[in-house]
Amino acid sequence: MPAVNSVLVVGGGLAGAATAIHLAQAGVAVDLVEIKPDVAALGSGITLQGNALRELRTLGVWDQVQAAGYAFDVTGIRAPDPHGTVVAEIPDAKTGGPDLPAAMGMPRPELARILVDRATEVGAKVRFGTTHTALGQDADGVDVTFSDGSTGRYDVVVGADGVRSWTRRALGVDLETRSVGMGIWRAFGPRPASVTRTDLYYGGPSYIAGYCPTGEDSLYAYIVEDAQDRSALTPEEQLATMKELSRAYHGPWDEIRETLTDPSRVNYTWFETHVLDEPWNRGRVVLIGDAAHTCPPTIAQGGAMALEDAVVLAELLVERPALDQDLWDAFTARRHRRAKTVVDASNQLAQWQLDHVQGDIPSMMRSIAQLTSQPA
Numbered sequence: 001m002p003a004v005n006s007v008l009v010v011g012g013g014l015a016g017a018a019t020a021i022h023l024a025q026a027g028v029a030v031d032l033v034e035i036k037p038d039v040a041a042l043g044s045g046i047t048l049q050g051n052a053l054r055e056l057r058t059l060g061v062w063d064q065v066q067a068a069g070y071a072f073d074v075t076g077i078r079a080p081d082p083h084g085t086v087v088a089e090i091p092d093a094k095t096g097g098p099d100l101p102a103a104m105g106m107p108r109p110e111l112a113r114i115l116v117d118r119a120t121e122v123g124a125k126v127r128f129g130t131t132h133t134a135l136g137q138d139a140d141g142v143d144v145t146f147s148d149g150s151t152g153r154y155d156v157v158v159g160a161d162g163v164r165s166w167t168r169r170a171l172g173v174d175l176e177t178r179s180v181g182m183g184i185w186r187a188f189g190p191r192p193a194s195v196t197r198t199d200l201y202y203g204g205p206s207y208i209a210g211y212c213p214t215g216e217d218s219l220y221a222y223i224v225e226d227a228q229d230r231s232a233l234t235p236e237e238q239l240a241t242m243k244e245l246s247r248a249y250h251g252p253w254d255e256i257r258e259t260l261t262d263p264s265r266v267n268y269t270w271f272e273t274h275v276l277d278e279p280w281n282r283g284r285v286v287l288i289g290d291a292a293h294t295c296p297p298t299i300a301q302g303g304a305m306a307l308e309d310a311v312v313l314a315e316l317l318v319e320r321p322a323l324d325q326d327l328w329d330a331f332t333a334r335r336h337r338r339a340k341t342v343v344d345a346s347n348q349l350a351q352w353q354l355d356h357v358q359g360d361i362p363s364m365m366r367s368i369a370q371l372t373s374q375p376a
């Protein structure tokens with residue numbers, strides 16, 4: 001008998017959708033509410049490392065992910081010179097195991113659609129454009145009021161509602177999310193034939209310029225600069241700013257720049273970070289994914305950590321006979337240190353660049369690869 005019969009998952013991102021799939025597959029009654037109106041509203045492109053792919057395989061969606069994404073096993077390092085000279089080609093660690101690619105680019109809306117479809121297929125009830133407006137718990141359950149006026153009672157509520165988690169606020173959990181000091185321009189567009197893997201250009205007028213293929217026909221490109229207030233720019237000005245910054249970068253960037261024509265596919269956001277101290281639950285409500293820990297995407301591990309939180313939480317909720325503090329302690333014991341190690345490493349990489357310091361990146365990447373190669 002699982003420790004729970006009914007679970008509300010708040011948020012349909014990686015953490016929420018994966019939790020819903022694992023629990024519904026195990027026979028738990030799952031409701032998932034996502035505040036956005038549909039899956040197409042769920043972002044641009046994402047790089048999934050091997051350990052994220054391993055989790056996607058356990059969710060039963062590997063075939064669809066493989067068909068929709070673009071796999072690669074090497075990351076290129078290029079110079080910010082007039083030719084975009086390749087200065088290194090670094091084999092990526094296969095953290096998901098030898099039978100999975102080291103990394104894969106995916107359009108985020110496509111990944112979201114695959115996961116939400118799978119959640120529905122295995123029996124989770126998914127509602128878009130909905131959130132909770134009140135949570136109240138007693139010793140036996142959590143009473144929830146939804147924004148459409150409906151109500152429900154659940155054994156557990158999972159707050160997987162991202163970095164600004166509404167559920168975290170509803171619990172009164174005080175967590176400072178701080179800016180790392182960098183901002184990132186991202187654009188989604190067509191993939192030129194010359195782009196077959198992620199290439200990173202360090203230095204030049206920006207900290208990093210890079211791109212990642214996300215499918216046969218698509219990629220996302222990005223440029224990381226000092227965090228600044230870009231909110232007054234119109235979409236057209238945002239596009240022009242990103243194009244202007246990209247002019248220092250060549251090789252495939254020369255082709256990518258020409259295809260950056262759609263202002264609606266450009267976005268700007270700051271790198272932010274936080275890690276919630278243990279425990280991650282308050283009574284029967286638990287926070288996972290970015291709601292509990294978030295980091296700059298300098299090693300592209302945030303998505304993997306969110307998927308790992310989901311599998312560990314679901315495993316404990318399904319396999320433990322009772323929902324008690326032992327269960328919650330076991331959850332954070334397995335997740336807190338691992339997620340914090342990843343967040344700290346991601347922040348350190350950003351800080352080295354902000355300080356213009358040549359840190360020991362290879363050794364850090366080796367130790368993160370060792371950690372993430374181990375099952376969650």
Ligand SMILES: Cc1cc2nc3c(=O)[nH]c(=O)nc-3n(C[C@H](O)[C@H](O)[C@H](O)COP(=O)(O)OP(=O)(O)OC[C@H]3O[C@@H](n4cnc5c(N)ncnc54)[C@H](O)[C@@H]3O)c2cc1C
Binds near residue numbers: 014048270
């Ligand atoms: C610029 C940038 C680039 C990144 N690139 C990568 C990358 O390449 N690879 C990688 O692994 N990670 C990357 N990350 C990190 C990654 O995006 C996150 O770690 C991951 O998405 C976390 O998943 P999540 O499900 O916890 O949160 P989210 O993906 O944020 O999902 C939360 C969901 O909850 C919904 N929601 C919010 N509030 C409510 C509410 N009140 N009610 C209901 N639903 C709600 C949101 O709409 C959203 O769908 C990047 C992050 C940033 C900022």
